Amino acid sequence: MEGTSLYLPIVILLMQCSPSIPVTVSTISHIVEVREFSDAVLSCMFRTESDQNPRIEWKKKGKDVFFVYFDGHFKGPFEGRATIEAATVTLQRVTQEDAGVYHCEISAPHDSVNLGETNVTLKVLVPPHTPSCEIPSGAVTGSGVQLRCRDQQSIPPATYSWFKDSQLISPPRHANATYVINSHTGILEFKAVAKEDTGHYSCLASNKVGPSKMCKGKHMTIEDVNVSAIVAAVGVVCLVIVVCGCGGFLLHRSGFFSPGHRGRSFWISQGHGAAHISSQTLHRTEDTSNVNYIPPPQEPQDFKHTQSFML
Known part of the structure; x- marks a missing residue:
């Protein structure tokens, strides 16, 4: 009895000095792959030091972080289509919008280390569509x-x-x-x-x-490339170019484009029974002769302009 009494204070001292067991959280698989429209199980297992009723929370990460499960209820799009057992969540008939990273968080206020967490990535697989x-x-x-x-x-x-x-x-x-x-x-x-x-x-x-x-x-x-058709098309184009060029050359030789080749306009004025013919341009140069037309003189008092027209 005396020996036992000597060891008892040592045992009590060791118990008081031993480190406390913190809350621990783990998962069976950090990556879950399921086909679209099937159920996905996101496992979350925990162990606490002394707290028998820890707080369980699930969040989904992305552009924004929002609650999936909080205060004993599923939230948002998961309400009515998810279940929880201990801390493991089952999502029913998942779609592409459900894919992402999920965060399981266990909070034990009465433990010395009162918080633990783990992540689970959900990948929703889609079979091939007609390409x-x-x-x-x-x-x-x-x-x-x-x-x-x-x-x-x-x-x-x-x-x-x-x-x-x-x-x-x-x-x-x-x-x-x-x-x-x-x-x-x-x-x-x-x-x-x-x-x-x-x-x-x-x-x-x-x-x-x-x-x-x-x-x-x-x-x-x-x-195959139709070589004969290509050669024929090129020949037609070249022929058209030659014909147009020769025609232009002949017209130029004939003086069609010369400055002296201009149209004439005549104005006929009638009055007092006499006709007066005037020409804006009545000057024509030819190879054999040069003819200038001068209109006959007319008395101013005999002229009376009544009508004009273009020939």
């Missing part, structure tokens, strides 16, 4: 051509495969191949198309979430 395809209807041999395929809704982003006449187009095996396929951007690029590239092309979008989807596809025709 949009951009396929030209035709091209000429030797030209570069791009075929595009895109699904902007799938999460994670889809990868793409191209088909010609229902046969998979394999990725090129060497650098000198006539085409390149980018499975991430969905672009099939021909460096220089040839006649044998004619066919019906379609694209398949795939990811790990759901079944793959294929676009409707389109027929692309590759035609």
Whole structure:
């Protein structure tokens, strides 16, 4: 008994000096991935020192931070479509708007360390949708051509495969191949198309979430350049230029564009039975003769202007 009494104060002293156990919070998975319109379980487990009724809060982080669960109730868009067990939350029929980072916070006021927290990231997965395809209807041999395929809704982003006449187009095996396929951007690029590239092309979008989807596809025709038609068109253009040039030269030689080649205008005035003819310009120079026309004199009192017109 005396030995026990000697150790008892030491035990009590050690108990008083031992560090307190702080509130601890953990989760089964920090990243939760679920398909769209299914349920998502965000786990949150805690342990307290002595407080048996800690306060549980869930928040969602983003541009703004808002409460998901507070004061024993779900808030905002989660009201009526979420449940909680201990501190683990289940969100029902999640959509893309529910994706984000969730914060579980446990507060134990009666503990010496009274706050603990953990984060859970929710990713909402979306299966492929029918991709949009951009396929030209035709091209000429030797030209570069791009075929595009895109699904902007799938999460994670889809990868793409191209088909010609229902046969998979394999990725090129060497650098000198006539085409390149980018499975991430969905672009099939021909460096220089040839006649044998004619066919019906379609694209398949795939990811790990759901079944793959294929676009409707389109027929692309590759035609040779019509060299004879191009030569004929160039010849016609050159002929038109020559004819126009020769015509202009002949007109110039004939004096059509010379300063002396001007039209004449005559004014006929009538009065007292006599006609008076005047000319603004009545001067014509020819190779063999030079004729100047001078109107006859007229007495001022005999002139009476009654009517004029242009010939």
